Amino acid sequence: MTKEFSLKKKKKGLRGSIQSILKPSYQTIKAVKGINFQVKQGEMLGFIGPNGSGKSTTIKMLSGILTPSEGELQVLGTNPVTQRRKLTRHIGTVYGQKSQLWYHIPPIDTFYLFSKIYEIEENAFKKQLDKLVELFQLENILNVAARKLSLGQRMKCEIAASLLHQPKLVFLDEPTIGLDIIAKQQIREALLEMNRSEGTTVMLTSHDVGDIESLCDRVIVINQGEMVFDDHIDQLKRRFIHHKVVEIGFTKPTVVNSLPPDVDIIYADQMNLKLKVKHGISQLMEHLMVQYSVADLNINEPSMEEVIRSIYQESSQEEVKNA
Amino acid sequence: MILKRIKGELIFLLSVWKLNLSSAMEYRASFLIQVFMMVINNAIYFVFWLLFFDQFEQVGGWALHDMFLLFAIVTTGFGIAFMLFGNGTRLSSSIEEGQMDYYLALPRNVQLYALASRSSVGAIGDIMFGVSMFILAGHYTIQAILLWMLCSLFVASIIVSYVSILSSTAFWIGRASILTEQGTNALLTFSMYPTKIFEGLGYFLIFTIIPAGFISVVPVEIISEINVSKLVMLGFVTIILLVISIIMFNRGLRKYESGNMLNINL
Numbered sequence: 001m002t003k004e005f006s007l008k009k010k011k012k013g014l015r016g017s018i019q020s021i022l023k024p025s026y027q028t029i030k031a032v033k034g035i036n037f038q039v040k041q042g043e044m045l046g047f048i049g050p051n052g053s054g055k056s057t058t059i060k061m062l063s064g065i066l067t068p069s070e071g072e073l074q075v076l077g078t079n080p081v082t083q084r085r086k087l088t089r090h091i092g093t094v095y096g097q098k099s100q101l102w103y104h105i106p107p108i109d110t111f112y113l114f115s116k117i118y119e120i121e122e123n124a125f126k127k128q129l130d131k132l133v134e135l136f137q138l139e140n141i142l143n144v145a146a147r148k149l150s151l152g153q154r155m156k157c158e159i160a161a162s163l164l165h166q167p168k169l170v171f172l173d174e175p176t177i178g179l180d181i182i183a184k185q186q187i188r189e190a191l192l193e194m195n196r197s198e199g200t201t202v203m204l205t206s207h208d209v210g211d212i213e214s215l216c217d218r219v220i221v222i223n224q225g226e227m228v229f230d231d232h233i234d235q236l237k238r239r240f241i242h243h244k245v246v247e248i249g250f251t252k253p254t255v256v257n258s259l260p261p262d263v264d265i266i267y268a269d270q271m272n273l274k275l276k277v278k279h280g281i282s283q284l285m286e287h288l289m290v291q292y293s294v295a296d297l298n299i300n301e302p303s304m305e306e307v308i309r310s311i312y313q314e315s316s317q318e319e320v321k322n323a
Numbered sequence: 324m325i326l327k328r329i330k331g332e333l334i335f336l337l338s339v340w341k342l343n344l345s346s347a348m349e350y351r352a353s354f355l356i357q358v359f360m361m362v363i364n365n366a367i368y369f370v371f372w373l374l375f376f377d378q379f380e381q382v383g384g385w386a387l388h389d390m391f392l393l394f395a396i397v398t399t400g401f402g403i404a405f406m407l408f409g410n411g412t413r414l415s416s417s418i419e420e421g422q423m424d425y426y427l428a429l430p431r432n433v434q435l436y437a438l439a440s441r442s443s444v445g446a447i448g449d450i451m452f453g454v455s456m457f458i459l460a461g462h463y464t465i466q467a468i469l470l471w472m473l474c475s476l477f478v479a480s481i482i483v484s485y486v487s488i489l490s491s492t493a494f495w496i497g498r499a500s501i502l503t504e505q506g507t508n509a510l511l512t513f514s515m516y517p518t519k520i521f522e523g524l525g526y527f528l529i530f531t532i533i534p535a536g537f538i539s540v541v542p543v544e545i546i547s548e549i550n551v552s553k554l555v556m557l558g559f560v561t562i563i564l565l566v567i568s569i570i571m572f573n574r575g576l577r578k579y580e581s582g583n584m585l586n587i588n589l
Contacts, residue, residue, distance in 0.1 A: 039569060065427040088430040089430040104346045112338070116335045
């Protein structure tokens with residue numbers, strides 16, 4: 001599917017404003033460029049990419065909010081464009097930056113409204129509410145006005161609200177943005193539990209690597225509207241990272257003067273050295289052992305955060321090149 | 324099937340209205356002040372007509388008792404419209420700022436929910452004022468009371484449809500908040516005068532692009548003359564405006580472009 005937006009172009013200043021009124025000019029921006037993928041029932045899919053890469057636009061098309069400019073899409077056997085109401089009965093959506101809770105009243109009132117919105121039968125609603133209250137630990141905040149909740153408490157209520165009607169598929173757009181470690185962990189555990197117990201399919205966008213690593217089996221990386229990766233999370237490192245991180249501890253204060261080629265220093269002090277090694281680990285080890293008095297040596301894979309940072313950096317460099 | 328769907332929508336709307344009221348009542352003092360100030364505001368405006376009719380017996384064939392009836396209909400109609408569909412005044416900015424995502428992500432009629440998702444507290448004051456005006460107008464027959472209630476519902480529907488039509492232009496022109504505000508003010512202003520003072524272009528305008536005539540002179544005549552044929556005509560106009568508002572909103576929704584603005588439900 002593809003999504004294009006028409007943007008009005010305006011030159012700077014008042015003259016530009018007058019020109020844009022008399023003779024407006026428009027530019028077509030392709031936010032999503034022909035992406036194509038399938039998601040299995042019960043799968044937890046991470047959808048990552050830098051800001052403006054088309055993640056939210058894709059999720060909005062899949063949930064019936066935006067109409068694609070080209071292409072076909074089917075979600076839970078329905079067409080989101082023509083069968084929006086039918087689809088939205090079976091999906092849940094959480095946008096980290098947009099609240100579903102009513103600001104001046106307690107979450108429990110919003111939950112009851114949602115039971116009417118989704119026409120949930122009273123007993124089924126109470127049962128599911130009890131389950132979610134326990135899962136997200138909401139008992140003490142259910143009757144507190146939403147405006148008085150902390151960000152973490154509010155987000156737990158947001159996610160619980162989206163799960164009240166037992167959706168088959170949940171779209172989570174940056175659900176842990178700005179949360180502390182404990183709140184993030186509680187949300188991750190609850191989502192995993194919903195996935196285990198009810199087979200809920202989850203499609204998650206997040207800039208938090210921890211979310212992706214702890215929740216998702218499969219990752220799609222989107223960059224400038226194009227899919228650049230779609231595979232198991234382990235494959236992400238192999239595909240995008242071609243270096244290892246070597247950490248060395250010295251027995252005495254040492255100044256490192258020479259290193260083999262393709263080795264970059266990440267960190268160095270008199271007792272420790274951290275290196276990024278693209279090729280020739282054995283050559284490097286031999287060099288270090290001969291030249292310096294090494295006490296300790298560790299060879300590590302780069303962290304997932306570094307992997308994603310490298311993808312984002314690559315994309316921004318390409319953007320600069322294209323510009 | 325259709326009846327079941329209507330029932331479902333009504334149950335849902337009832338829940339939204341209850342929640343709106345609870346939300347407004349969270350701030351007791353603010354709630355009471357807004358209601359009281361709206362009653363005072365309307366009363367001050369009406370004092371002008373009391374002073375006017377103290378000097379002149381009639382204007383365009385209308386006497387003071389017609390003005391009581393006019394205010395009873397217009398303020399009750401506006402009150403019902405904005406108490407139940409108070410987000411109408413913010414609909415255009417929600418469209419402009421790409422904040423319709425919340426409504427689109429739910430299995431509900433987007434237009435209905437978007438309009439009903441907020442209640443104007445002041446509108447309760449409008450209704451209270453409208454009821455007192457009707458009592459002062461002196462039409463104490465069962466028929467007149469029923470016609471007043473029915474006309475108020477028609478008037479409320481016309482107002483909501485008109486606001487929705489103006490707001491929906493935001494889907495095409497990008498920014499329609501000022502148009503909606505000015506259009507709503509014009510509708511209110513033109514409906515608060517004895518309509519018979521308007522002639523020529525003015526008269527044409529109040530029965531076309533600013534349908535103030537349908538929410539003022541027509542219902543006043545329906546009640547004072549117990550005129551059923553005009554009631555049918557008013558019902559017909561209401562349906563036409565409702566249909567136009569639904570078609571325009573749904574056509575526009577296809578052109579909707581979402582946004583990334585932070586939003587909360589107040």
